Amino acid sequence: MIAMRAQAIDTVAELFEDDPRVAVVLAEISVDRFAPVFARDPARAVNVGIMEQTMVGVAAGYALEGFHPVIHTITPFVAERALEQLKLDFPGDVQALLTIPATEILVPGAAAEADRLVRATYANGHLTYLRTQLAVNREPRDVEFGRLLVERRGTQATVIAVGPMLDRTLDATAGMDVTVLYATTLTPFDAEGLNRELAGDDVIVVEPFYAGTLAGTLTEALRDRPVRLHAVGVPRAVIRDYGTPAQLDVVLGLDAAGIRRQIVSAIG
Amino acid sequence: MSTLTLDRDEIVRLAALATGDEKHEASSYSTLDALLVLYGRVLRVDPADPGWEQRDRFILSKGHGPAAYYAVLSWRGFFPEHWLSTFTRQGSRLGSHPDRLLVPGVEASTGSLGHGLPVAVGVALALRAKGAKGADQRVVVLTGDAELNEGSNWEAIMLAPQLQLGNLTLLVIDNGSSTIDLVPIHERLAVFGWQAEQVDGRDHAALEAALSARRDSPAAVVATVRTTP
Numbered sequence: 499m500i501a502m503r504a505q506a507i508d509t510v511a512e513l514f515e516d517d518p519r520v521a522v523v524l525a526e527i528s529v530d531r532f533a534p535v536f537a538r539d540p541a542r543a544v545n546v547g548i549m550e551q552t553m554v555g556v557a558a559g560y561a562l563e564g565f566h567p568v569i570h571t572i573t574p575f576v577a578e579r580a581l582e583q584l585k586l587d588f589p590g591d592v593q594a595l596l597t598i599p600a601t602e603i604l605v606p607g608a609a610a611e612a613d614r615l616v617r618a619t620y621a622n623g624h625l626t627y628l629r630t631q632l633a634v635n636r637e638p639r640d641v642e643f644g645r646l647l648v649e650r651r652g653t654q655a656t657v658i659a660v661g662p663m664l665d666r667t668l669d670a671t672a673g674m675d676v677t678v679l680y681a682t683t684l685t686p687f688d689a690e691g692l693n694r695e696l697a698g699d700d701v702i703v704v705e706p707f708y709a710g711t712l713a714g715t716l717t718e719a720l721r722d723r724p725v726r727l728h729a730v731g732v733p734r735a736v737i738r739d740y741g742t743p744a745q746l747d748v749v750l751g752l753d754a755a756g757i758r759r760q761i762v763s764a765i766g
Numbered sequence: 767m768s769t770l771t772l773d774r775d776e777i778v779r780l781a782a783l784a785t786g787d788e789k790h791e792a793s794s795y796s797t798l799d800a801l802l803v804l805y806g807r808v809l810r811v812d813p814a815d816p817g818w819e820q821r822d823r824f825i826l827s828k829g830h831g832p833a834a835y836y837a838v839l840s841w842r843g844f845f846p847e848h849w850l851s852t853f854t855r856q857g858s859r860l861g862s863h864p865d866r867l868l869v870p871g872v873e874a875s876t877g878s879l880g881h882g883l884p885v886a887v888g889v890a891l892a893l894r895a896k897g898a899k900g901a902d903q904r905v906v907v908l909t910g911d912a913e914l915n916e917g918s919n920w921e922a923i924m925l926a927p928q929l930q931l932g933n934l935t936l937l938v939i940d941n942g943s944s945t946i947d948l949v950p951i952h953e954r955l956a957v958f959g960w961q962a963e964q965v966d967g968r969d970h971a972a973l974e975a976a977l978s979a980r981r982d983s984p985a986a987v988v989a990t991v992r993t994t995p
Contacts, residue, residue, distance in 0.1 A: 551918040552887070555884020559889035559891065563889055563896070565892055582881075738865060745856045
């Protein structure tokens, strides 16, 4: 039986033969198996050498000219080494780094919190990612590495605000009977604190990156609890607009009104 | 190829509309003169038909400071002047990084440094693959000198001469912003097989001569911009 990778290459080679719009861009890997395409039309087949970033860039150039480029290599060389060439300006950083075991991911919501978290982690021997952005909360909190803070206690649901989303989440939940927790350390996540403070059957996370980024983290933290998870964050869509951060927050549904709307819709 | 009168003051005025800068600030943009020469004298483009198949391709790899670029595109008629004053505002087509799906005449969406040159290599290959009609079409890509620090550029710098891409021109605007001292940049590029020369980045005649030259291997023009005119 032919192996799956070999079959996929042979299929591409057949498509290359039949469709003059197919181009193949390689970075040394599997060049031998692709030999038929180089023999068929070297103008549409190029091996750039051990250069994954350039492999993706060259393929993008073919695509701009109306070709259907196919690139091929071993998974980390494209999914991670050349990830930035595959996308532009999307808030996928935390999602990417969550894949690395034992990495610490910190999202402070104010300058003083950044100071505390850097001091708490800089010499602990782990790879630590500190994510800062323009938006900050009005007042810094006494954050501790690895701890959720309790901002407000209620009974109907649990809302987790991540870093710079805290103020707007507090505004959004004003008058609602919900617990609001504040997270600045995403890994290692404070599962014990979350389980201790859990209120109601719904957990809503308000995150400053793609909605659902923390779904895996929370599923793990809540594995013994029959709760419903809801994510409020940047929608997974390509949005082509400009403006001030406040204007973009409205477009993304991440101003206080948008967050409130989504929380109300989640908990019914 | 057009032979328009190069009205530098007009480009400065248009760029200032975008940024709200005083004119003397717009005047110092390092890319302004090279872009003016490219769009006024070198590139074959048709503002009435931005997707014209026989056009030359231009990629602004250094996409993070596009005011002069937008000014030149507007000057050539790719979009109306009144767009410039909407620069980076909500609902505008003109962002702080150019988006090829929003701005007529923009070939590639850029902003993250080091992306443009590998893409330009791909475009040059694709034009060659399209056959004889593409043979004399040019692909020009503009990078900054500090942008050359990005390793992805050096991948493409190694690759392009191997592929004998005579239709590719790398235009480096050297405004002395690289922390790593790469000067003389053109000599370093020549070692990799580029036909490279250095010109005064404010000298329109020198820029036009260098950018118009036809080569049988990739060409590099290092335009040095050191003083505020």
